[in-house]
Amino acid sequence: MAIKTKKSTSAATRTSSKAGATVRSASATTARKQGVESQARPAKISQQLLEQRIRERSYEIYTKRAAHGQDGSEAGDWLAAEQSVKKELRLS
Numbered sequence: 001m002a003i004k005t006k007k008s009t010s011a012a013t014r015t016s017s018k019a020g021a022t023v024r025s026a027s028a029t030t031a032r033k034q035g036v037e038s039q040a041r042p043a044k045i046s047q048q049l050l051e052q053r054i055r056e057r058s059y060e061i062y063t064k065r066a067a068h069g070q071d072g073s074e075a076g077d078w079l080a081a082e083q084s085v086k087k088e089l090r091l092s
Contacts, residue, residue, distance in 0.1 A: 043089040050085065057081035 045053075058074075058081035065072045086092040 042091050045089060045091075050089075050091075053085045054078065054081045057085050 058077045061077045061080055062072075062074070065077070083092075
C-alpha cells in the first residue's frame with residue numbers, strides 16, 4: 001500500500017504581496033500577539049503607490065483643517081502627509 005504525501009504551503013508559513021505592500025504571515029502575527037517582537041522592516045511599496053497614499057492623506061489633512069477653520073497651506077498639508085505615511089510604513 002502506497003503512502004500518499006501531500007505538498008501544500010500552509011497559510012501560516014507563507015507571506016504574500018498585495019498591491020505592492022508586504023503582508024505579514026500569520027505566524028508573525030501570532031508571535032507579535034504573544035509579545036515576541038521581531039525587528040520591524042520597512043514595507044515594500046512602489047513609488048506610485050507611495051505618492052497615492054500621500055495624496056490621499058494630504059486631502060484628509062486638508063479637509064479636517066478646513067472643517068475646523070484652521071489656516072494652512074497645500075504644501076504644509078503635503079509635507080505632514082508625507083511624514084505621516086512614511087512613518088506608518090517605516091520608511092524614514
